[in-house]
Amino acid sequence: xxxxAKLDENNVxxxxxxxxxxxxxxxxxxxxxxxxxxxxxxxxxxxxxHYDTETGRPSNNQSKALRKNYASxxxxxxxxxxxxIPPKPFESWVLDEDTCLWVAPTPYPGGDHRWNEEKVxxxxxxxxxxxxxxxxxxxxxxxxxxxxxxxxxxxxDEESGAWVAVTE
Numbered sequence: 662x663x664x665x666a667k668l669d670e671n672n673v674x675x676x677x678x679x680x681x682x683x684x685x686x687x688x689x690x691x692x693x694x695x696x697x698x699x700x701x702x703x704x705x706x707x708x709x710x711h712y713d714t715e716t717g718r719p720s721n722n723q724s725k726a727l728r729k730n731y732a733s734x735x736x737x738x739x740x741x742x743x744x745x746i747p748p749k750p751f752e753s754w755v756l757d758e759d760t761c762l763w764v765a766p767t768p769y770p771g772g773d774h775r776w777n778e779e780k781v782x783x784x785x786x787x788x789x790x791x792x793x794x795x796x797x798x799x800x801x802x803x804x805x806x807x808x809x810x811x812x813x814x815x816x817x818d819e820e821s822g823a824w825v826a827v828t829e
Contacts, residue, residue, distance in 0.1 A: 665691060665699040666732035666745065674736045674745070677702060700738050702745060703727035708760035709744075729761035751778045772800020790819045 663680040665688060684691065688701045703725060705712045710719050711726035729744035730736070736745045744761040754763040765776060765783070773786035785795050786802070793802045806823060808815055814827040 664702050664704050666702050668698040668700060668738055672738040674732045674734055676734060677732050702732040704731050706731055708762050751776060753778060753781050770800060773802060790817060792819060792822055
Protein backbone atom coordinates (compact mmCIF):
# COMPACT_ATOMS: atom_id res chain seq x y z
CA UNK A 662 0.00 0.00 0.00
CA UNK A 663 1.32 3.46 -0.90
CA UNK A 664 0.42 6.74 0.79
CA UNK A 665 0.39 10.15 -0.85
CA ALA A 666 0.09 13.60 0.68
CA LYS A 667 -1.78 16.26 -1.29
CA LEU A 668 -0.09 19.65 -0.86
CA ASP A 669 -1.55 23.13 -1.12
CA GLU A 670 0.21 26.08 -2.80
CA ASN A 671 2.37 26.57 0.35
CA ASN A 672 3.42 22.88 0.51
CA VAL A 673 1.18 22.28 3.53
CA UNK A 674 -0.41 18.82 3.66
CA UNK A 675 -4.15 19.02 2.98
CA UNK A 676 -4.82 15.30 3.32
CA UNK A 677 -3.13 11.91 2.97
CA UNK A 678 -4.64 9.25 0.77
CA UNK A 679 -3.94 5.56 0.27
CA UNK A 680 -2.87 4.37 -3.16
CA UNK A 681 -2.42 0.97 -4.65
CA UNK A 682 0.87 -0.87 -4.20
CA UNK A 683 1.51 -0.45 -7.92
CA UNK A 684 1.32 3.35 -7.38
CA UNK A 685 4.53 3.16 -5.29
CA UNK A 686 6.97 5.74 -6.69
CA UNK A 687 4.36 7.21 -9.02
CA UNK A 688 3.81 10.61 -7.37
CA UNK A 689 4.74 12.53 -10.55
CA UNK A 690 2.19 10.57 -12.56
CA UNK A 691 -0.48 11.08 -9.90
CA UNK A 692 0.23 14.81 -9.81
CA UNK A 693 0.14 15.07 -13.60
CA UNK A 694 -3.09 13.08 -13.80
CA UNK A 695 -4.92 15.16 -11.17
CA UNK A 696 -3.35 18.58 -11.67
CA UNK A 697 -2.56 18.69 -7.92
CA UNK A 698 0.76 18.25 -6.14
CA UNK A 699 1.21 14.90 -4.41
CA UNK A 700 4.24 13.61 -2.53
CA UNK A 701 4.63 10.02 -1.46
CA UNK A 702 5.00 9.41 2.27
CA UNK A 703 5.90 6.32 4.29
CA UNK A 704 3.47 5.27 6.99
CA UNK A 705 6.34 3.55 8.82
CA UNK A 706 8.84 6.45 8.83
CA UNK A 707 9.37 8.66 11.89
CA UNK A 708 12.32 10.90 12.55
CA UNK A 709 14.13 9.65 9.46
CA UNK A 710 13.94 6.01 10.58
CA HIS A 711 11.86 3.31 8.89
CA TYR A 712 10.20 0.95 11.39
CA ASP A 713 9.30 -2.70 10.86
CA THR A 714 5.53 -3.17 11.01
CA GLU A 715 5.86 -6.52 12.81
CA THR A 716 8.29 -5.56 15.58
CA GLY A 717 7.97 -1.78 15.82
CA ARG A 718 11.76 -1.61 15.78
CA PRO A 719 13.94 0.04 13.14
CA SER A 720 13.80 -2.11 10.03
CA ASN A 721 16.84 -3.74 8.47
CA ASN A 722 16.17 -1.89 5.21
CA GLN A 723 16.50 1.83 5.94
CA SER A 724 16.25 2.61 2.22
CA LYS A 725 12.48 2.50 2.86
CA ALA A 726 12.74 5.58 5.10
CA LEU A 727 10.99 8.27 3.07
CA ARG A 728 10.95 12.02 3.68
CA LYS A 729 11.86 11.86 7.38
CA ASN A 730 8.27 11.62 8.71
CA TYR A 731 4.91 10.24 7.73
CA ALA A 732 2.87 13.21 6.49
CA SER A 733 -0.21 14.37 8.38
CA UNK A 734 -2.64 17.22 7.82
CA UNK A 735 -0.89 20.48 8.68
CA UNK A 736 2.65 19.18 8.13
CA UNK A 737 4.79 21.12 5.67
CA UNK A 738 6.76 19.52 2.86
CA UNK A 739 10.23 21.09 2.73
CA UNK A 740 11.65 20.67 -0.77
CA UNK A 741 15.25 21.45 0.25
CA UNK A 742 15.24 18.79 2.96
CA UNK A 743 12.88 16.48 1.02
CA UNK A 744 11.05 16.05 4.31
CA UNK A 745 7.66 16.36 5.95
CA ILE A 746 7.89 18.59 9.02
CA PRO A 747 5.16 18.78 11.69
CA PRO A 748 3.83 22.15 12.86
CA LYS A 749 6.09 23.84 15.42
CA PRO A 750 4.54 23.14 18.85
CA PHE A 751 6.21 26.02 20.74
CA GLU A 752 8.16 29.10 19.69
CA SER A 753 11.23 28.10 21.74
CA TRP A 754 11.57 24.65 20.15
CA VAL A 755 14.13 24.08 17.40
CA LEU A 756 14.14 21.82 14.37
CA ASP A 757 16.40 18.78 14.57
CA GLU A 758 17.92 18.65 11.07
CA ASP A 759 18.50 14.89 11.24
CA THR A 760 14.94 13.92 12.21
CA CYS A 761 13.00 16.97 10.99
CA LEU A 762 11.14 16.91 14.31
CA TRP A 763 10.88 19.78 16.78
CA VAL A 764 12.81 19.45 20.04
CA ALA A 765 12.63 21.37 23.29
CA PRO A 766 15.61 23.51 24.27
CA THR A 767 16.03 21.28 27.35
CA PRO A 768 15.72 17.47 27.31
CA TYR A 769 12.49 15.86 28.48
CA PRO A 770 13.10 14.70 32.08
CA GLY A 771 10.69 11.77 31.86
CA GLY A 772 7.72 11.06 34.05
CA ASP A 773 4.62 13.23 34.11
CA HIS A 774 5.88 16.54 32.73
CA ARG A 775 4.48 19.05 30.27
CA TRP A 776 6.15 21.91 28.46
CA ASN A 777 5.63 25.41 29.85
CA GLU A 778 6.53 27.94 27.16
CA GLU A 779 6.35 30.89 29.56
CA LYS A 780 9.04 29.31 31.76
CA VAL A 781 10.76 27.70 28.76
CA UNK A 782 11.08 24.48 30.75
CA UNK A 783 9.44 21.20 31.64
CA UNK A 784 7.11 21.37 34.65
CA UNK A 785 5.18 18.65 36.50
CA UNK A 786 1.97 17.69 34.74
CA UNK A 787 -1.35 18.81 36.13
CA UNK A 788 -2.08 17.51 39.61
CA UNK A 789 -4.79 14.87 39.17
CA UNK A 790 -6.27 15.33 42.66
CA UNK A 791 -5.71 17.89 45.43
CA UNK A 792 -4.61 15.16 47.86
CA UNK A 793 -1.90 13.75 45.55
CA UNK A 794 1.71 14.88 45.86
CA UNK A 795 4.64 15.15 43.46
CA UNK A 796 7.39 12.54 43.91
CA UNK A 797 10.80 13.92 42.88
CA UNK A 798 12.26 10.40 42.61
CA UNK A 799 9.65 8.87 40.31
CA UNK A 800 8.65 12.15 38.62
CA UNK A 801 4.97 11.24 38.93
CA UNK A 802 2.00 12.39 41.01
CA UNK A 803 1.24 9.89 43.76
CA UNK A 804 -1.86 9.30 45.89
CA UNK A 805 -1.68 9.51 49.69
CA UNK A 806 -2.76 5.86 49.88
CA UNK A 807 -1.19 3.12 47.78
CA UNK A 808 -3.50 1.43 45.27
CA UNK A 809 -4.43 -2.15 46.28
CA UNK A 810 -2.28 -4.68 44.44
CA UNK A 811 -4.75 -7.25 43.13
CA UNK A 812 -6.64 -8.06 39.93
CA UNK A 813 -9.49 -5.61 40.54
CA UNK A 814 -9.88 -2.27 38.78
CA UNK A 815 -9.88 0.80 41.01
CA UNK A 816 -10.67 4.47 40.78
CA UNK A 817 -9.58 7.20 43.15
CA ASP A 818 -12.32 8.78 45.28
CA GLU A 819 -11.07 12.19 46.39
CA GLU A 820 -13.93 12.74 48.83
CA SER A 821 -13.19 9.63 50.89
CA GLY A 822 -9.44 9.69 50.18
CA ALA A 823 -9.51 6.03 49.17
CA TRP A 824 -9.35 3.65 46.24
CA VAL A 825 -12.77 2.27 45.26
CA ALA A 826 -13.17 -0.97 43.34
CA VAL A 827 -14.91 -0.58 39.99
CA THR A 828 -17.81 -3.03 39.92
CA GLU A 829 -18.99 -2.60 36.32
